[in-house]
Amino acid sequence: MKVTVINGNPTLGSRLGAVISLTEELLRGEGFEVSHLNVGELPPEDLIHTKFESEAIVKANALVAGADAVIVASPVYQASYTGVLKTFLDLVPQKGLAGKVILPLFIGGSLAHLLTIDYALKPVLSVLGARYILGGVYAVDTQVARTDAGGFEIAEELRSRLEDNVKELARETRLRQQQT
Numbered sequence: 001m002k003v004t005v006i007n008g009n010p011t012l013g014s015r016l017g018a019v020i021s022l023t024e025e026l027l028r029g030e031g032f033e034v035s036h037l038n039v040g041e042l043p044p045e046d047l048i049h050t051k052f053e054s055e056a057i058v059k060a061n062a063l064v065a066g067a068d069a070v071i072v073a074s075p076v077y078q079a080s081y082t083g084v085l086k087t088f089l090d091l092v093p094q095k096g097l098a099g100k101v102i103l104p105l106f107i108g109g110s111l112a113h114l115l116t117i118d119y120a121l122k123p124v125l126s127v128l129g130a131r132y133i134l135g136g137v138y139a140v141d142t143q144v145a146r147t148d149a150g151g152f153e154i155a156e157e158l159r160s161r162l163e164d165n166v167k168e169l170a171r172e173t174r175l176r177q178q179q180t
Helices: 015-029 044-048 055-065 083-089 116-127 156-179
Strands: 002-007 033-038 069-075 101-108 137-140 144-146 152-154
Touching (some): 015 033, 015 069, 015 101, 015 137, 033 055, 044 055, 069 156, 137 156, 152 156
Parallel strands (some): 002 069, 069 101, 101 137
16 A cells, blocks of 8 residues: 655644654554655745646656555644645646545644634545545644654654544555455
8 A cells, every 4th residue: 555645844844744754654554655745845936837747746746646545734824734735736637636545634833723624625635536535633733842852742642643543544545445
């Protein structure tokens, strides 16, 4: 089973990065081959000028196309996901998420933006052909504490939700593979 993690965070070394790292570890434990796509590292001119045929965009879309499952991760900015994630999603082919199991993974400053996944992200994913969108994991910044050593410590409650969601992703992905 293959999964591509789309990281919509333009900032490296963030709390979201720590959550993604743990998620990738859990995915490997479930037998997934994990590919990672950091949209903040794609050429800005390719994103802004919608260069569908650029080498970087073609490679990024190939990672998505080759995946059985996709994780879409983003911090919450202005009650939505990041602009760089949206510019990349605009370059995914019309049915580029069809047949894939999708797990949203968001982090925000408070629970006030909990519904960002449902109201901002899921409609866009649906337009891209996604039909198997899991509920997702919304984390609050305080659940990912910076340590004195420069790393991160993830709260047990968040860790438990990530474990449950990765198991659900694995179960649903296996089910979809059996049906094809």
